[in-house]
Amino acid sequence: xxxxxxxxxxxxxxxxxxxxxxxxxxxxxxxxxxxxxxxxxxxxxxxxxxxxxxxxxxxxxxxxxxxxxxxxxxxxxxxxxxxxxxxxxxxxxxxxxxxxxxxxxxxxxxxxxxxxxxxxxxxxxxxxxxxxxxxxxxxxxxxxxxxxxxxxxxxxxxxxxxxxxxxxxxxxxxxxxxxxxxxxxxxxxxxxxxxxxxxxxxxxxxxxxxxxxxxxxxxxxxxxxxxxxxxxxxxxxxxxxxxxxxxxxxxxxxxxxxxxxxxxxxxxxxxxxxxxxxxxxx
Numbered sequence: 001x002x003x004x005x006x007x008x009x010x011x012x013x014x015x016x017x018x019x020x021x022x023x024x025x026x027x028x029x030x031x032x033x034x035x036x037x038x039x040x041x042x043x044x045x046x047x048x049x050x051x052x053x054x055x056x057x058x059x060x061x062x063x064x065x066x067x068x069x070x071x072x073x074x075x076x077x078x079x080x081x082x083x084x085x086x087x088x089x090x091x092x093x094x095x096x097x098x099x100x101x102x103x104x105x106x107x108x109x110x111x112x113x114x115x116x117x118x119x120x121x122x123x124x125x126x127x128x129x130x131x132x133x134x135x136x137x138x139x140x141x142x143x144x145x146x147x148x149x150x151x152x153x154x155x156x157x158x159x160x161x162x163x164x165x166x167x168x169x170x171x172x173x174x175x176x177x178x179x180x181x182x183x184x185x186x187x188x189x190x191x192x193x194x195x196x197x198x199x200x201x202x203x204x205x206x207x208x209x210x211x212x213x214x215x216x217x218x219x220x221x222x223x224x225x226x227x228x229x230x231x232x233x234x235x236x237x238x239x240x241x242x243x244x245x246x247x248x249x250x251x252x253x254x255x256x257x258x259x260x261x262x263x264x265x266x267x268x269x270x271x272x273x274x275x276x277x278x279x280x281x282x
Contacts, residue, residue: 004086006061006093009050015040018052018062025081027143034079034142040064043078051093053086061086063094067103075101077108088124095159104160109136109152111145113222113233113240118153118257127157129254129263132244144223147230149237153244153254189215189262196243199235205243214252214265216243 009015015037023033035043043066044050053061061082068074075098082090098106110117112132121127131154140150189206198204198217206215219225219236226233244254247265256264 004053004055004060004089006051006053006089008044008097009040009052010044012037012041014052015044015050017059018050018064021059021062022079022081026145028141035064049094049097051090051097053082053090053093055083055086061090063090065094065098065106067101068107073102073104075103075106077106080108087120091125095157099159104158106157106159107154108157109133109154111222112151112153112244112254112263113218113236115218115220115222115257115261118218118254118263119259121155121157122254122257125157126161127155129153130156132241132248134241134245145226148226148233151237151241187213187264188258189213189264196239199232199239204239212267214243214247216240216247216263216265218261218263220261 009018018040019033019035019037020030022035023030026034028034040050043064046066048064048066051063051065052059061080063080063082064078065075066078068076075094077094080087080090080094094106107130110121112118112129118129122129133152133154135149136152137150140146140148187208192206192208192213192215194203194205195207195214196203196205196216200219202217204217208214218240219233222233222236225236244265250267251269252265252267254263255266258264
């Protein structure tokens with residue numbers, strides 16, 4: 001890598017370059033990018049930010065964020081992509097911009113079956129999965145999501161928390177992430193009772209007998225699986241959806257992702273003994 005710079009985009013040519021970059025990542029025609037250049041320009045003009053990361057003169061990453069309701073002091077990240085090693089730095093640039101403008105949290109969504117993105121979001125950034133959205137976008141026709149249902153996991157990032165430290169090359173949101181103290185003391189799923197079986201015949205979900213944790217596994221590479229066997233990928237989608245929707249309804253959130261593809265879902269408020277005996281108590 002040569003000299004890396006990350007800056008906000010304000011010119012027509014810059015918005016066009018970012019739109020082309022997103023087209024290449026999501027495998028759409030450049031005439032139909034995920035966000036049009038004029039849309040990017042309008043979002044920036046309205047007070048949002050389009051960040052672009054340049055490796056020398058080459059565009060190597062980008063992100064787009066807008067502000068939510070004023071009282072919420074929150075930003076919403078619409079889209080982020082970056083070359084390997086740049087994702088963490090792009091998100092930190094977004095974070096700095098949001099804090100400078102008075103935000104305290106940032107939200108975005110991602111495909112919960114993409115384990116490398118889950119690890120980046122939940123482990124490296126130390127964000128939390130706070131809502132499960134079923135078929136959020138409806139049918140999608142890009143080269144990454146085509147043929148699947150568009151379930152998404154909402155991530156909430158506390159921008160005021162200390163920024164996670166990292167001593168190695170930062171990975172992009174589309175690649176593996178390094179561990180932090182967030183996972184150092186996390187319990188492991190492998191001794192917990194199995195509650196669901198995955199489409200591959202192996203355990204899909206396990207539940208802590210004390211009802212504090214649920215673990216759910218995702219496929220190794222759902223993007224490759226979706227291309228090779230869309231029907232099997234859809235079975236994984238619906239199996240994971242069943243676990244997540246029930247867990248979130250029961251008060252769990254997604255707090256971590258292991259290197260071998262297991263989510264940790266954590267109940268923030270332990271239920272009383274009576275509630276554990278009678279799940280219908282509210």
